Amino acid sequence: MKAVVTQENLARALNIVSRIASSRTTLPILSNILIKAEDGKLILSATNLEVAITGSIPAKINREGVLIAPARLITEFIANLPKTNIEINASDNKITITAGNYHSVVNTVAADEFPVLPEPKTKISIKIPISDFKKAVAGTALVASNDTTRPILTGVYLHTFNSVLYMAATDGYRLAEKKVLPLDKEISAIVPASTLSDVVRIISDEIKEITVNFSDDQISFVIGDTVVTSRLIDGNFIDYRQLIPNKTDVVATLNHDEFIRITKISELFARETAGSITLKVDADTSTLSIRSITSELGENNSEAEATVKGSGTITLNSKFLLDALSQIDGDNVKLQFSGKLAPALLTADDDDTYKHIIMPVKS
DSSP states (O other): OEEEEEHHHHHHHHHHHTTTSOSSSSOGGGGEEEEEEETTEEEEEEEOSSEEEEEEEEOEEEEOEEEEEEHHHHHHHHHTSOSSEEEEEEETTEEEEEETTEEEEEEOOOGGGSOOOOOOOOSEEEEEEHHHHHHHHHHHHTTSOOOTTSGGGGEEEEEEETTEEEEEEEOSSEEEEEEEEEOOSOOEEEEEHHHHHHHHHTOOTTOOEEEEEEOSSEEEEEETTEEEEEEOOOSOOOOGGGGSOSOOSEEEEEEHHHHHHHHHHHHHTOGGGTTEEEEEEETTTTEEEEEEEETTTEEEEEEEEOEEESOEEEEEEHHHHHHHHHHOOSSEEEEEESSTTSOEEEEETTEEEEEEEEOOOOO
8 A cells, every 4th residue: 555645634523433443441452543545535444343333534545455554653743744745665574664854664463453334324314403413312312320230321312202302311320311403204222432532522613413223223324424233222212201390389499500600519528428429409598508417528518599489308319410510501501399308400591492301319
């Protein structure tokens, strides 16, 4: 293989593709990037056997061919070269890279040792504005479980309900649901949360729309010249809508920033109690107060004005509460619950397109 490419294009492509190549693996070949030269472009690919990524950049191809390069070394090396043309010449399991006064030889292995990459399949294809996609992933993936013994809970559920596309996830202690967009197609797919996080990380500012292709057992995301393909998690997602309360006894609406502030302050005093804080909604004083106490550090009681219906208390995990508040847009937040043992529902005051459920701490 012999090709010439600009440093800027190659560095950008390597930075994207190398995110999937794994250095922590029992299969050393997976810590490499496959580079193919053909049809006036370089095609770069990597996989960890769960997810595969492919990107392409224009290049002057003097001799077509395929090579394998160590992902970390080649990415960091190219990133540090000057912004000039780079010549890549590969033969006899060696890669010669020349850029101006820089000349390096990298040892490699035969390209046929690289795993076969999955061919993207398409049964249903949809387009999602990038801003909507990022918000939906950020608001749901953070509550997906890390417990691989319950694989369904490690994913985000992409599905349609009443002609609307939703993303939803839960780890058993909290649940998040985000309306994405109206859609008249039937979709039901559990996508690994880690895959969605990888996709978000490689989206550049100039990309305005993402194409998502669904098949029976895999999903692919087309972002400009980059395609990320992942397996789907097999199984049926839980019937989570029954966990979202339709009616509650206690409702408190208060300023978003103030809610975050009193929660952060209370969290400082809750470290001994695994982050447990007690929220009290008082209809007589129109306040929401948060109390936290530890035997070693002392205690704290923070209070904020609120528009209140009903009175009651509930104990929540402060980290979970802060995670929820960080994903809610708007000036005011609505907290709803019914008693100490019922789940708490958090939404924006004037927008219920994002719902976040937190199960109470029994204390």
